Amino acid sequence: MAHLGIGLxxxxxxxxxxxxxxxxxxxxxxxxxxxxKIIPEQWSVDAYTxxxxxxxQLLRSYGVTLFITVVGTLLTLVIVSLYAYAISRSYFHxxxxxxxxxxxxxxxxxxxxxxxxxxxxxxHLKDTMWALILPMCVSAFSxxxxxxxxxxxxxxxxxxSGKIDGAGEFRVFLYLVLPISLPGLAxxxxxxxxxxxxDWFNALLYIDDARLLPLQSLLMKVETNIQFILQNAxxxxxxxRTDMVRTLPAETTRMxxxxxxxxxxxxxxxxxxxxxxxxxxxxxxxx
Amino acid sequence: MRKSxxxxxxxxxxASIALAGCSSGSKDTKSSEGTKDSGTTDTxxxxxxxxxxxxxxxxxxGGPQKDQDKVLTEVNKxxxxxxxxxxxxxxxxxGDYSQKMQVIAASGEPFDIAFTSSWAFNYVEGARKGYFLExxxxxxxxxxxxxxxxxxxxxxxxxxxGHNYAIPTNKELPAQAVWRFxxxxxxxxxxxxxxxxTLESLAPMLxxxxxxxxxxxxxPSNIGMFLPFDFAxxxxxxxxPMNTTDFKxxxxxxxxxxxxxxxxxxxxxxxxxxxxxxxxxxxxxxEKTGKWLVDKQHTVPFADIQWTDSMKYPIVSTPMHExxxxxxxxxxxxxxxxxxxxxxxxxxxxxxxxNTDKHLRNLINNGIEGVHYKRLTEDTYEPIPDSGYSxxxxxxxxxxLLDKLKADPADKWEQYKKFNDSAKNxxxxxxxxxxxxxxxxxxxxxxxxxxxxxxxxxGSVDPEKMLPKxxxxxxxxxxxxxxxxxxxxxxxxxxxx
Numbered sequence: 001m002a003h004l005g006i007g008l009x010x011x012x013x014x015x016x017x018x019x020x021x022x023x024x025x026x027x028x029x030x031x032x033x034x035x036x037k038i039i040p041e042q043w044s045v046d047a048y049t050x051x052x053x054x055x056x057q058l059l060r061s062y063g064v065t066l067f068i069t070v071v072g073t074l075l076t077l078v079i080v081s082l083y084a085y086a087i088s089r090s091y092f093h094x095x096x097x098x099x100x101x102x103x104x105x106x107x108x109x110x111x112x113x114x115x116x117x118x119x120x121x122x123x124h125l126k127d128t129m130w131a132l133i134l135p136m137c138v139s140a141f142s143x144x145x146x147x148x149x150x151x152x153x154x155x156x157x158x159x160x161s162g163k164i165d166g167a168g169e170f171r172v173f174l175y176l177v178l179p180i181s182l183p184g185l186a187x188x189x190x191x192x193x194x195x196x197x198x199d200w201f202n203a204l205l206y207i208d209d210a211r212l213l214p215l216q217s218l219l220m221k222v223e224t225n226i227q228f229i230l231q232n233a234x235x236x237x238x239x240x241r242t243d244m245v246r247t248l249p250a251e252t253t254r255m256x257x258x259x260x261x262x263x264x265x266x267x268x269x270x271x272x273x274x275x276x277x278x279x280x281x282x283x284x285x286x287x
Numbered sequence: 288m289r290k291s292x293x294x295x296x297x298x299x300x301x302a303s304i305a306l307a308g309c310s311s312g313s314k315d316t317k318s319s320e321g322t323k324d325s326g327t328t329d330t331x332x333x334x335x336x337x338x339x340x341x342x343x344x345x346x347x348x349g350g351p352q353k354d355q356d357k358v359l360t361e362v363n364k365x366x367x368x369x370x371x372x373x374x375x376x377x378x379x380x381x382g383d384y385s386q387k388m389q390v391i392a393a394s395g396e397p398f399d400i401a402f403t404s405s406w407a408f409n410y411v412e413g414a415r416k417g418y419f420l421e422x423x424x425x426x427x428x429x430x431x432x433x434x435x436x437x438x439x440x441x442x443x444x445x446x447x448x449g450h451n452y453a454i455p456t457n458k459e460l461p462a463q464a465v466w467r468f469x470x471x472x473x474x475x476x477x478x479x480x481x482x483x484x485t486l487e488s489l490a491p492m493l494x495x496x497x498x499x500x501x502x503x504x505x506x507p508s509n510i511g512m513f514l515p516f517d518f519a520x521x522x523x524x525x526x527x528p529m530n531t532t533d534f535k536x537x538x539x540x541x542x543x544x545x546x547x548x549x550x551x552x553x554x555x556x557x558x559x560x561x562x563x564x565x566x567x568x569x570x571x572x573x574e575k576t577g578k579w580l581v582d583k584q585h586t587v588p589f590a591d592i593q594w595t596d597s598m599k600y601p602i603v604s605t606p607m608h609e610x611x612x613x614x615x616x617x618x619x620x621x622x623x624x625x626x627x628x629x630x631x632x633x634x635x636x637x638x639x640x641x642n643t644d645k646h647l648r649n650l651i652n653n654g655i656e657g658v659h660y661k662r663l664t665e666d667t668y669e670p671i672p673d674s675g676y677s678x679x680x681x682x683x684x685x686x687x688l689l690d691k692l693k694a695d696p697a698d699k700w701e702q703y704k705k706f707n708d709s710a711k712n713x714x715x716x717x718x719x720x721x722x723x724x725x726x727x728x729x730x731x732x733x734x735x736x737x738x739x740x741x742x743x744x745x746g747s748v749d750p751e752k753m754l755p756k757x758x759x760x761x762x763x764x765x766x767x768x769x770x771x772x773x774x775x776x777x778x779x780x781x782x783x784x
Binding site for chain 1: 350351377379380381382383386387390393394395396407572575576
């Protein structure tokens, strides 16, 4: 009985995505004629052939997304774990101060326009890859998770043993603390990777150059463009709308884009899952 | 203990996300006020003269083009020769444009020229916030060509507080709603579409088609019926009747005309002339399948030909009213100069050239001959498909300079001029409602309109029962306050004329 319930539930979760996959393999004409059908009248791979033929933008965006996800996640892990380790040590004098600095950013953000000014006019990151990486690479939430992790899961005795053997802070951190902190790192790594993979807003703000567009931002553009054109039908005279629509991909092509954009990140889940539950329950039980 | 700390932290974080959302909004307006002050002083900056060409940064709307750099190189060669200016053109997607430009303008990031309109990166709002340079004098100095080619109604109708802040695109000036018919069905059932003037007059045609083709919904979408009112603000049913003499703002949903339209729509909906889910339906799939008879569109000269061309089956149309010049039709596509620009003179010279120079205008629009299009005769061309360059022509500048497509009639632009000259002014032309004092009410009323509007416009609910409720809700959300405010501003505007 329970199996049936869970089975139905997972089906409900998988179904929408399955539907998108089916739609992406539907013939454009029969889609227009019959609407969305789970078993289409006419199968077709036109959408994919079209995408791979004309879609050098899509492949580029794939590259950009992969790059920022990998580099961004690594950078996040390095910065967050170093920061968190420092403020987790009870003998670090300014730990209260630095904890507060990180914590403060969770309470008060700068707001959209000030952030924009900092990124574009102080740091001059506009239209660079860094604009997609740096704004997201320190997460206060992850720092606090890691700090708790280091405090609870890494026994002081281990660190002391390293010190007795003559290891400095860095050596202790690299060779003793990090290897036993994998679950914590995997957790915040997954958060970070998902964040980078799914981020489109930074690209919307900071990227004008199509060569630097990440994948999700590309999808978002297609979607908002369609919404916009439908809502503003006939704004500048009716004929102009055909001008606008001309630049849009067909419905099945959009579905194919969704499939191509989602599939890779699905594979990230099982990879991280091993550590995930363990990581999330850190600090749930106290001794 | 630790668990509770984490829990508390999580809640705080969630709250902060919500708060951050609010705070960014308010900061937005604050910093934009800042730019207003500095904006006015910037006009006195004297531009550097000649020698090195200045580079103008130009933001405009459309799909980014693959071959843009190639075309820009050509454009720059030409521009350097003519007015010693170089161009850096950034094309931003339709859906992103408004948001992106709001942030760029509010943060004071430098740009020189930007596309603005009534429907993307709102022109009136931008002018009020001080993003744009006031152009009255510049127009006289370096924009004489523009003044000559533009129908004067464009510059007159796009004034904000009596000043021009952007150069309107020379295109169709008025708006004219038409009934657009699928000619295949019109011919099959021998319908006389010249009879179609009002919504009521469609009844026999709808009936004939529905009886003959039970699986066709003759009205395929939410057509948003034309009401004979000039709206003070888009999306809010407040305005004056088209034939007004006393200029009294009314609640349009309370008008007899609106009631009549909602009632007729209801009858049509119940007769099965509209799809059952029409109120929430989006998209234009019906255009592909051809299973429709009639909808409402705005027309321009030779629109039927273009519709026929894009749909691959014949389309005909009949007008619902005479061509009327509205605020939103005048400000449908414009180019503004940033109040922060260092080169106001060069920017105006460029816009002047763009609106008067045939070679430049066509180069920016169609790309390079032989690469992006083939020349057919002296003033006709044929685009090369998937060539990597194709701009939306109505967003850039004077359309009357453009070369024509093969299918276009030879007197295309003359007909446009005739169309423009035939237009009458809507009563509120030149009056720009300033919503600052009633922002909250407008947001609330808009929500209520979004809730009820589609249902009434498609006849999905019974107006007899629901309309009184809807009007009551509009009142509760403060529509009367908006009407009073609009009336006050309108009276002041009329007194000043």
